[in-house]
Amino acid sequence: MTHYSETSLVIAACLWEAVLALRARPITDPDAIGLALAIDKTFDALGSAALRLTVVGWTDIVEAAWRGGENDYPLCFDWDFVPAWIIDHIDWSDPFHPAVIQRGGG
Template identity: 85%
Template sequence: MAHYSETSLETAACLWEAVLTLRARPITDPDAIGLALAIDNTFDALGTAALRLTVVGWTDVVEAAWRAAENNYPLCFDWDFVPNWIIDNIDWSAPHHPCMQAKAVPWAASSNPSDPA
């Protein structure tokens, strides 16, 4: 059985909480409303349990992004960084498969054999 640090468990909880908040309480700007509808469509397509497991799977990437940003990020991790990370890095366009955009995974670009980096 895998063991997770308290920090990783908290990050996973923050991710799930942010998804629920982005879905339930969109601000009045059209992008936020569109995001809420896309997240809601994903809930309908996958179900809560499957989506929760998907979201928890983003934990390591979010923690790596936070480590890279935390010294220069003026706001808090749970209420600012995590929701903004989701907004900036998750593609909700395929309701059965919400996924991280390539820019969210820094090691993805370097592992691409066709990448001339």
């Protein structure tokens, strides 16, 4: 049986919550609406279960990014850092394969 740290589980939950929020609440910002539609297409293409596993796969990358800059980040991890990381680091253009875009600085 695989054991995960509490930190990893929390990060995975925060990632999933952020994806759901970005999909559901695009407000009126055209970029946010575009992102919400792209995430929605990915849900339709992969289904919730497969997408959830994909998102969980980003846990270690997000944790490393957070550890690299947490002392300089003025906002909170779950409601600010994680959604911003998704916006900046996930390419949703292929609904069957949302991909991490590696960028400098986390």
